[in-house]
Amino acid sequence: MCISHRNRRDFLKTAAAAGVAVAGAQALVAPGTAGAREHTAAIGDKVALTDVRVFDGSELTAPRTVVIENGRIGVSAFGARRIDGEGAVLLPGLIDAHIHLRDVTTLRQLAGSGVTTGLDMACFPPSAVDPLRELPGLTDIRSAGTPAVAPGSPQSQLPAFPADAVLTGPDQASRFVRARIAEGSDYIKVIIDEPGLAPETVQAVTTAAHSFGKLVMAHATTTAGVERALDAGVDMIHHVPLDSPLPAGVAARYTATGTVAVPTLTMMEGFAGLGIPGMDYAAAEGSVAALRGAGARILAGTDANSTPGIPVQPPFGTSLHHELELLVRAGLTPREALRAATGLPAQSFGLRDRGVIRPGYRADLLLVDGDPLADITATRALRRVWVGGVEYSPAA
Missing domain, CATH: 2.30.40.10 (Urease, subunit C, domain 1)
Incomplete structure (x- = not known):
């Protein structure tokens, strides 16, 4: 089962508790695209x-x-x-630095939109990921596999969520990382949210992952979560706050530490569009402007998913083109946006044969x-x- 950063049941429960009317919220799905429909040249064709x-x-x-x-x-x-x-x-083939794999149709949709590499940020079990690897002529993938989450988090309540990924303390970090590596995860992901992993647990996971030479991805959607991720020394922070723009000092920490930003403006725009108090797209856009001003490395990622129950579902492939447009509106130049979807993600993820x-x-x-x-x-x-x-x- 592949997951995004929320499921609809827990999202609605949280919103209802806050007195938010979300009954009319609709998934933001672009009109259907068939994706790549056919090969017109074979491998080996010069x-x-x-x-x-x-x-x-x-x-x-x-x-x-x-x-x-x-x-x-x-x-x-x-x-x-x-x-x-x-x-x-x-152009070099585009790289989406944040997707959630579903099946081979996912790869066809990506390929048909010129997205030739997809970096999955949560998909489990390994039997769902492994058949999608190294398929000739289809989008190439990497995957985080199962992320580390806190007890009581929306992810931990999914029926099929692996118990060993629900961490109650730092003593479980090394075992978690070893299990993900054994399953074939290309990098490690932690969810920093509310309820979220304790700072010492995030730090322990990061230390363990780095000891095995693995990059660490952090999900953080608030300024406080971003600061916890920076404190832990993660390699990349996915999403940007919707509560308030990142302060200049926090944005500068990305640059000072070499932490990479994957704002996923497409997803931030979608959630802000649900009309929930405290979720303001202007905050996300302002955060990207602050990150650019600080000289941080910014990658293009969409959070594309087709997971049942997710209230925002950016379409695979076409949403990356929208992401580029949103990055430009947030202050990047077209040149910087193109680099954010080509050479920079290739460098950041150690993909030395593309970009x-x-x-x-x-x-x-x-x-x-x-x-x-x-x-x-x-x-x-x-x-x-x-x-x-x-x-x-x-x-x-």
């Missing part, structure tokens, strides 16, 4: 994309040729089938009309998508 302007992480190059060979960016166009790019822009268009790297590519450095919405104008060298028909 292709030369001619007359394409390449985003090199800073600017667009002059028109050039990019070769795809055996799933990688090649060097020589000799013997390649040629595709005329007609001056369109070639840029360079010989030897994965042929994760999308060809778009228009200039996304001038207008970020141009990322939606997909012509072609390649995932590990396999071409897909973009989603409608």
